[in-house]
Amino acid sequence: MAAAIDDQFGSFDAFRAHFTSVAGGVQGSGWSILAWDSVGQELLVFQLDDHRGTSPSAWSRCSCSTCGSTRSTCSTGT
Template structure:
């Protein structure tokens, strides 16, 4: 029983050009994201088989693999909807006010998150998240798909810093990708996530 499925893109793969090439989007969505969906479903099947057999000899590896694939699916699903051909500029309204309040200014926030994208060690992500206990926005730097994240947060804006997200177009220049991606961020989607997370 497949629990997870690959969401369709809301735009053509070439719609994010010149900031993100059509070939990157095709491969990233159709191959890489699909692999995390398949990995999540396969791991759930293996855990069900372990319960059936009462054999938990592989449980540590399976739980880690489940976290990797499910978190990968969640992050990519948010990433594709965070982006769009009508993106760019900067947020308005309550999200803009919260960013100003908690990071000093939009420019300071953007510089912080750009550096989080550029400097993540190995493969990972940067994310703007809502943290409900403190009632505030935070920037996270995530390794792989799941390491160093904070429980209970709601991701609002997720930027993929894995090489598969940019290397075909930007080669080793991750900073160029990390700067260009702001041109296709749909702040309307981020603001809707912010509103939903707080209410």
């Protein structure tokens, strides 16, 4: 897990900052979730906005606020 975080986010501190930012964007109750995409072979950060919407279809994939990338990392490093 540590190697995957370092590979995709650059460092644990960068991952923590990104994860915290995603969690801070949840309005009301909700969570920030780290998940493994077995098809894309990458870690993803998701927002689960409402405790009642617990199916994966209710999850929204995080995107970079600067460049709009939906990958774990982007060209701006955010």
